[in-house]
Amino acid sequence: MKKTLISGAFVRSKLFWAIVAELLILLVGFILRPDFLSIQLRTLSDGTTVLFGTPVDIFNRASEITIIAMGMTLVIALGGTDISVGALVAVSGAIALKFLRWDVLVYTTPGDYTVQPYYLVILLPLLTCTLMGLFNGVLIGKLKLQPIIATLILMVGGRGIAQIVTNGKQFTTQYTPFKFIGNGSFLGLPLPILITLVVVLTVVLFVRRTSFGMFVESVGINPNASRVSGLRSDTIIIIVYVLTGLLSGISGLIYSSRISSNDSNNAGLGYEMDAILAVVIGGTSMTGGKFSLLGTVVGSLIIRTITTLVLYFGVVSEAIMAFKALIIAVVIVLQSEPVRNAIAKRRSKRIALGGEARA
């Protein structure tokens, strides 16, 4: 009896196809431009050494989406969606920059004042986004509103709030500690990658080391049965949306730190879409239930790899969307239930045929 190298269950899993897709895209890039996969260690003028190269760049630039997508995975596992995350990214940046550029608002003489103590610049945006997540969570968990509509409120209103916070202005900052979040590096790795690693690890540990993941899946699969079995689904829902709000805030800080500025109109634009796509490509079903955080990371990388690849070959940035759409369409069609079943059936038929021949 010959054993297959990869088990059938894994081949049928969406994660497998996501990984295959990511490798294929990388391979295409490598064939077209062999330096696509090269990584070098460079020393900067200030003496720090940093890894450079497209793969590092992909990881670095995927940070914002990956961080949000961690929360989005849990949201989708609960059978919901959170389309307010992009607006929360804008809110986070707006609040950070407001406090970073206190001078413009409070002091008449120009200069780079920040509000004191300085860590408020980090804490206040995160706190605000967490509260906004709580707002979403209460609407969905307590008032039982449909997630898409409940989060539509902040999606529409959030950017308005961001504009009101900064009075419609765009500030820039030169405050180095803040710029370090998005542009700095540590141990040779860009800081956003490290932040992402910490976030991913924390969420994975929180979800899988406690029973939280199982509770989320349970509520996502069958909310009624979960309640009868003693789960407090409203609390679980609220925790998940609060977490997603917080993560959007972190993502917003990275974004605004990268551009050293706030941008209420464009910060986080379309992030909700990218994050949801990352989750779905990663193999978590939109209908809720079983989820895969690892799959989501792969999904987020796929999205970023496509973008990087297309940019690499000089396509205008706005047109990337068309390529993204095509590749995502292929991935989604490959992952769709009828296609996966058809592939699995052909495999099993082959095995069955072999069996018959032997008999």
Added chain:
Amino acid sequence: MPENKTMTIASGRRMRNLLTNPKYLMVYATIGIFLLIYLFGALLYGGRGFTSVRTFMLFFSDNAYIGISAVGMTLVLITGGIDLSVAAVASLTGMIIAYGTTVLGIHPLVCIGAALLVGVGLGALMGACIQYLNVPPFITTLTGMFFARGVCSLISRESISIKHPLIDALAGFKIYLTWPNAQGEWVKIKPVASIDLNTIAFILMIVIGTIILQKTRFGRNVYAIGGNEQSATLMGLPVSRTKVLVYAFNGLCSVLAGISYVLYVKSGWNLSLQGAELDVISACVIGGVMLSGGVGYMFGTLFGVLLKATIPAIITFNGSMNSWWAKIFTSVLLLLFIIIQRAVIASSQWVKKKE
């Protein structure tokens, strides 16, 4: 005689139902709140022309592209689906017309034909993907949106203005509203108000949408699918065909909305109408269409569009408020409406218990 009696009882019941039937409560709420906000605007800015016929007609012509798209979206939402690609397809329509007419020198009607083909084709393709591959509508149409936007940018990254006699003629078409003056002659009303092609198209689409939903089997199947798709299949309704057609029809509406927008701004731009899909969806939701499917009326959608139009109008009339307040007010309005929806659902459940 006994049959006659049954009939009168039945018609009496129907009158009562029309008023108390929970099905219609959402639409009443929309109309009521529209009137309230309109009254609010009238009290504050009535002196500055808020209540003029001109302002009222502008609600229609300025929002025609939202309204036309909302007709198709209403159908999609009633099936329990969603379509995020509408604004991108409308924008693509604009690009095709602008690029074809201005850069390639093709007759606009040919460009419109091409746009219709693309829009309806993409809609049908997305519908097929949703129906036959079981890909969630959100993801399918999101991909469709990316695709359409990307193609827009591939065509051109610059805004292209359209100069063609046909487009000018269509955009310039106006029926001025007149009334008899003291001498009995028909003169234009003051301030000048007119009905333009966009307004006509908007109203016409609402009427067509109403007929489709209320008077055709296709429309009723749309409701049935939204009510319970599995049941609809078991009842022998053509679920697959209906769903694909709904998305194709929505593609058609997106293209028409795009044409309407072209007539409104007379140019094509790859980034035009960004985020307009949310305006369309929220107009439907405010109009009482439920995202969970099965519930909604064209009439409600009409008032949803108008209600959404009054907010920026009031802010414009105020003059001192920033435009972003419109976003905040819209979101407050959304919150209000979904809470009303909750209450309506709760009350209809109460009816069920009482029975």
Added chain:
Amino acid sequence: MQDIILEMKDIEKTFPGVKALDRVNFTLRSGQIHALLGENGAGKSTLIKVLTGVHRMDAGTILFEGKSIRPTSPMDAQRQGISTVYQEVNLCPNLTVAENIFIGRQPMRRGQIDWKTINRRAHELMLRMGMDIDVTLPLATYPIAIQQMASIARAVDINARILILDEPTSSLDENEVRNLFSVMRELKNQGMGIIFITHFLDQVYAVSDQLTVLRNGRLVGEYTAQEIGKLELVTAMIGKDINEIYNLQKAQPGEDAKAVLDAQNIGIPGKVENISLQVKEGELVGFAGLLGSGRTETAEMLFGVTHAAQGSISMHGEVLALKTPLDAIRKKMAFCPEDRKRDGIIADLSVRENIALAVQATRGFLHPLPQKEQQELADKYIQLLSIATPDADKKVGELSGGNQQKVILARWMATNPDLMILDEPTRGIDVGAKAEIQRLMLEMCHEGRSVIFISSEIDEIIRCSNRIIVMRDLAKAAEMDGSACTQADILAIIANEGTKEEAV
């Protein structure tokens, strides 16, 4: 002898791992009511689904009025003249009753749907079924029984040659069942062939002419209603002697056993009112009554699924404030709900996770049960309840109904409850699993736990209960000694004023 309208020959259907139908034959004549019988998993629904085009058969022929057919979808079957009423109401809750009856074949007038005719004809149809209701209200505003009648009205109006009724009576009261039967007889006299599937044997004898019995995907036999007796029929269905399974020993709580649960005048206005009951240590209290008599509502109040607005509930003498099921679980209560699919299993989670769920819920997610303990817990109950699963990691949704029920039972036994409430734990599962669950309940009582057992099957209640509470019209109608009452006594109480007036 009437003409044969349907002949199914040597039908075969295999699902992955299961042979659902193995060379099954079935013949239906016009003007005949033909009961299709068998335990769960016997292949009744698969046979029907093959006939209605939901599944494609692997082999065999279907002759419909002499012509060979192969329906490809329910729509296709319906077009050919085969219409079906399913056990669950398969209509659209958002449409009106009238529209539900006519959708897909609405009368048209000048190219438009003729609403007037639809509403008038729907009203007539419902009147014929004995229901004078406003057909222009959404279906969701009516109780299940009326919804079920509407779906029967829909099927009847299709003018089909064959009408399939798949357990249509499970949510109807006696009066409604009588109405349905008279409609069925009327259709039969018009020459329609009716396939009738039900679990209620009395109904089989009341209305059917012919009986076909399936077991494990095979045909056992075809009989006329006159020639086969009830006991013989049951034996044909389950394949073993019925008395052999039903050898149970009732629990015997001591005279001075302490009260575990004491509920005083609990109720929710408009739902159930003024219910008092006591359950003693080691006692099994049975709840009898029709569906909708308030049994489930009472159980849900006791467990905090719904909040009891009136009265008081105490466990071991301590008054409880139950807001959520979790509060009840913490006070050592457990509850197997009636609707296994909706309120019981988490289909995509593994057997292990399903079993550990309630225990974990009481601990909170921050104190997870170690993987090893979870596994031990699962293994213990898989063995104890002889749950048929290859391992603890199999998805519960992939198990059979009886085994799913056992998993839910295991979930609650794992919490080590003092009081277990079981709402219809034996419904829709095969006789073997049924007996096993009854045995388990009694074992729990022997261990000194208390059980509240709700069931529609009165003989089952009598067989197991120490005390029986009879519910009627959302209130407690009687409380009787379980060892000294008969089926007739209970039926008399249920039937007393049992036919409620249809409110118009």
